[in-house]
Amino acid sequence: MYTTCAFCNAKLDGDGGPSGLGVGRRIAFDEWRGRLWVICPKCARWNLTPLDDRLERIETVARAAREAKLLAATEQVALLRWQVYDLVRVGKPPRIELAPWRYGERLRARRQERLKYVIPLTVAAVGLGVAANVAAGGSLGVFVWNLHRLADGLYVTIVGNRKVNLVEPPICAHCGALLELRAKHVQHARVVPEAHADIAVVVSCPHCHHEAAVLTGSDAHAVLRQGLSYLNTSRAGRRRAEEAARVVDLAGGPDRLIRDVAKRELTLRSLRPERRLALEMAVDEQAEVQELEREWRDAEELADIADGTLSSNAQIEEELRRLKGRGGNQPNG
Numbered sequence: 461m462y463t464t465c466a467f468c469n470a471k472l473d474g475d476g477g478p479s480g481l482g483v484g485r486r487i488a489f490d491e492w493r494g495r496l497w498v499i500c501p502k503c504a505r506w507n508l509t510p511l512d513d514r515l516e517r518i519e520t521v522a523r524a525a526r527e528a529k530l531l532a533a534t535e536q537v538a539l540l541r542w543q544v545y546d547l548v549r550v551g552k553p554p555r556i557e558l559a560p561w562r563y564g565e566r567l568r569a570r571r572q573e574r575l576k577y578v579i580p581l582t583v584a585a586v587g588l589g590v591a592a593n594v595a596a597g598g599s600l601g602v603f604v605w606n607l608h609r610l611a612d613g614l615y616v617t618i619v620g621n622r623k624v625n626l627v628e629p630p631i632c633a634h635c636g637a638l639l640e641l642r643a644k645h646v647q648h649a650r651v652v653p654e655a656h657a658d659i660a661v662v663v664s665c666p667h668c669h670h671e672a673a674v675l676t677g678s679d680a681h682a683v684l685r686q687g688l689s690y691l692n693t694s695r696a697g698r699r700r701a702e703e704a705a706r707v708v709d710l711a712g713g714p715d716r717l718i719r720d721v722a723k724r725e726l727t728l729r730s731l732r733p734e735r736r737l738a739l740e741m742a743v744d745e746q747a748e749v750q751e752l753e754r755e756w757r758d759a760e761e762l763a764d765i766a767d768g769t770l771s772s773n774a775q776i777e778e779e780l781r782r783l784k785g786r787g788g789n790q791p792n793g
């Protein structure tokens with residue numbers, strides 16, 4: 461088995477876990493068609509594994525998947541977590557009840573990222589400030605607590621200033637400025653109903669403050685993921701994961717919740733905190749699973765070639781050229 465990605469040459473991570481491949485932390489499998497892939501941690505492309513032993517390996521992965529936690533699913537693709545491995549099951553998933561714990565992990569990861577900033581900043585500041593403060597007769601406890609709050613505020617500022625990466629930054633329909641959005645600008649955005657897209661967002665212009673452009677598909681996902689994670693990071697946005705997960709479940713799943721929010725057409729910052737967190741979870745899941753489904757369609761085409769579905773050399777070369785020509789950021793569908 462290879463150890464680097466066939467598309468970008470990055471080193472594949474993980475040890476293959478239940479697949480026995482010896483490499484891979486994100487493993488995709490299709491029991492029906494007998495296919496097994498290792499997903500690249502860098503470029504997210506799917507690397508088809510060699511044919512020998514494939515069926516046996518798929519069986520052990522599928523067995524692990526039956527005991528795994530279901531994180532998200534579309535019609536075709538399900539994302540599962542088994543120990544430290546992400547298993548991606550292709551094909552119609554069995555109907556499994558989505559439970560609130562699926563969000564717990566994501567929020568824990570975010571809290572850890574926050575602590576990575578807050579703790580060192582606090583420690584550094586304490587080191588500088590303790591002597592002066594004690595000399596002035598101040599209380600050490602209150603001093604440290606204030607520093608912690610300061611570092612926390614700094615973290616929120618860092619997140620708010622993160623650039624939103626769009627394939628092609630839109631132009632403001634009102635003043636003509638190029639919209640270079642940062643996470644904090646997205647608080648004025650609104651999710652709106654749109655007949656021809658899973659999701660649509662109206663963003664406002666940071667220059668003239670008018671509503672400037674409508675984004676759909678992966679651009680809408682990108683804007684919302686960064687904007688919501690900023691809003692939900694600030695103090696008022698901190699809520700329990702279970703509460704928000706319940707909001708998603710009560711709405712009838714991620715897609716339904718997004719549609720419900722769109723109907724009200726409120727700006728993100730005026731959404732209730734638990735609803736805002738619920739929307740973030742819903743957008744995350746919709747985006748992640750749609751991305752996996754897109755990658756699977758590409759991988760499926762390559763697998764057809766590898767397994768000899770395309771007969772002539774010319775046909776294969778033409779397919780490879782076409783697949784190579786595609787960028788990482790494709791429009792929806």
Ligand SMILES: [Zn+2]
Pocket residue numbers: 465466467468469470500501502503504505
């Ligand atoms: Zn790669």
Ligand SMILES: [Zn+2]
Pocket residue numbers: 632633634635636637665666667668669670672
């Ligand atoms: Zn403008």
Ligand SMILES: [Zn+2]
Pocket residue numbers: 634635668669670
């Ligand atoms: Zn204007």
